[in-house]
Amino acid sequence: MQNRYMPKYIRTYLIFTMAMMPLCTYAKLVDWQDPTPSALTPFNNSAKQVANVANDDIFIYSHVPQAIKYTDKSGTRSYKSAQYSSAALVVNATPEQIYNTLKDYSGYVGLFPTLKKAKVLESNKDDTKAQEEISQVEYRVSVPTPIKVLNFNEDVTLQHHLTKNSMSSLVIDSSFPHGMGKFEWFALGNNKTLVTLTHWNDLDVTKGFLITTLLKAMPEIKTGIPYAANTFALEALNEKFNGKAKAVKLGAGKIPEKLTTLAEYKHLVQLSKKTKQPITFVHRPYVVPYKHGKEDLRFSTSYQYFSAKSEKSKQLLSPNVFKTLFSNQVKSVKLIQNQDQLKSQDAIYDIRVGLGVISIPFSSRIRFVDLAENQVDMYAVGGDVKFMKSRMSVKDFESGSVWKITAAGKIDDDAPFLLRAMRSLPYHDVLPSATMASVVSAKAETKLGL
Numbered sequence: 001m002q003n004r005y006m007p008k009y010i011r012t013y014l015i016f017t018m019a020m021m022p023l024c025t026y027a028k029l030v031d032w033q034d035p036t037p038s039a040l041t042p043f044n045n046s047a048k049q050v051a052n053v054a055n056d057d058i059f060i061y062s063h064v065p066q067a068i069k070y071t072d073k074s075g076t077r078s079y080k081s082a083q084y085s086s087a088a089l090v091v092n093a094t095p096e097q098i099y100n101t102l103k104d105y106s107g108y109v110g111l112f113p114t115l116k117k118a119k120v121l122e123s124n125k126d127d128t129k130a131q132e133e134i135s136q137v138e139y140r141v142s143v144p145t146p147i148k149v150l151n152f153n154e155d156v157t158l159q160h161h162l163t164k165n166s167m168s169s170l171v172i173d174s175s176f177p178h179g180m181g182k183f184e185w186f187a188l189g190n191n192k193t194l195v196t197l198t199h200w201n202d203l204d205v206t207k208g209f210l211i212t213t214l215l216k217a218m219p220e221i222k223t224g225i226p227y228a229a230n231t232f233a234l235e236a237l238n239e240k241f242n243g244k245a246k247a248v249k250l251g252a253g254k255i256p257e258k259l260t261t262l263a264e265y266k267h268l269v270q271l272s273k274k275t276k277q278p279i280t281f282v283h284r285p286y287v288v289p290y291k292h293g294k295e296d297l298r299f300s301t302s303y304q305y306f307s308a309k310s311e312k313s314k315q316l317l318s319p320n321v322f323k324t325l326f327s328n329q330v331k332s333v334k335l336i337q338n339q340d341q342l343k344s345q346d347a348i349y350d351i352r353v354g355l356g357v358i359s360i361p362f363s364s365r366i367r368f369v370d371l372a373e374n375q376v377d378m379y380a381v382g383g384d385v386k387f388m389k390s391r392m393s394v395k396d397f398e399s400g401s402v403w404k405i406t407a408a409g410k411i412d413d414d415a416p417f418l419l420r421a422m423r424s425l426p427y428h429d430v431l432p433s434a435t436m437a438s439v440v441s442a443k444a445e446t447k448l449g450l
Contacts, residue, residue, distance in 0.1 A: 034168040039086040039196030047186035062277035087230035091241035113426035175211040178202040224435030247285040273305040278437040297408035302437030306450040319347035325443040
């Protein structure tokens with residue numbers, strides 16, 4: 001039939017149908033069975049045990065790699081060794097409050113920084129026989145920065161499967177197109193609930209120019225992405241349900257201590273040994289004294305098991321180790337022996353962080369002070385990063401050793417523009433320390449043979 005003889009209403013219908021076909025196909029619910037393990041699995045399925053270990057912190061850990069098979073919009077996918085990452089947090093809320101918050105997808109705007117829009121594309125709400133509520137939701141993610149080339153704007157689509165005590169989510173469309181996650185919540189009594197998030201992504205498959213370029217320029221940050229994602233999500237819930245925590249005063253020269261029982265410590269180290277990933281605790285804010293006054297810092301404490309004894313793993317305490325581990329970023333190190341009672345040593349680092357689309361140069365002067373055998377304090381005394389404090393140690397454990405690091409840092413008002421621009425990112429004072437151990441330990445295993 002010639003187009004000119006086609007009735008107008010048919011032509012209109014066909015045009016509308018063809019225009020809507022991609023959307024209809026895109027919004028079709030995927031028949032998906034979630035293979036994500038419970039966050040409680042490494043802890044005898046005990047919410048109380050996880051809550052006791054977490055206490056007031058965001059508690060982050062990994063699972064033993066497992067084989068998974070699932071279906072997403074591209075079809076059936078199989079992985080022989082998928083490693084999930086979990087995070088846990090105790091909040092001042094009932095399970096019902098958690099459920100009501102997470103089922104309100106439009107409410108994610110304002111709850112999670114960077115989310116600007118949420119739109120439900122499809123759901124099974126009309127299916128009265130369904131055992132779970134399934135919704136496909138499109139989110140607008142926007143991360144503006146003073147550097148236009150680093151601005152991030154993307155539509156992310158997730159398929160949520162909601163029950164009374166969990167919400168599983170499948171990635172439908174994203175810069176990381178293959179992945180999944182699961183929120184769970186467990187009643188603890190006394191108006192308290194343990195909230196956990198367990199997730200996995202295929203970080204070797206990406207979409208979009210910015211993300212692909214960043215990961216190509218700095219592939220080492222892949223190991224930190226699961227820890228960053230966990231921290232980001234639970235910090236948002238922490239602020240909503242627990243409020244802004246009052247900063248704890250920290251004495252001069254002091255570093256926060258994560259208190260655990262001996263049994264808890266051994267369990268955590270064994271988990272790190274099995275997973276080959278660090279155990280991390282993101283602490284509440286601390287007020288740290290400086291000569292000019294006081295600064296709020298967010299510390300994280302991490303434990304990493306290495307198969308090497310401390311005689312070998314103590315390389316991580318050396319000022320030169322960062323040049324070895326991050327040779328693409330640390331261009332030079334100059335060591336200065338100070339004439340003081342502490343016999344301290346300053347390391348001046350010349351750093352270039354290449355992001356593929358832009359390079360950020362800065363310098364950092366870090367003082368290293370040996371406190372005891374295989375224990376060192378590090379803190380900024382000059383350069384472009386003024387607020388950084390850390391304590392590292394290595395200690396033998398069974399046939400290997402445990403590297404422990406407690407660290408905090410933030411970018412100040414007087415930092416160079418390109419560095420200061422990073423303060424526009426959400427939780428910029430939390431995420432670096434929360435992800436540091438995962439990035440360093442992965443490098444140490446390959447480059448130092450630990």
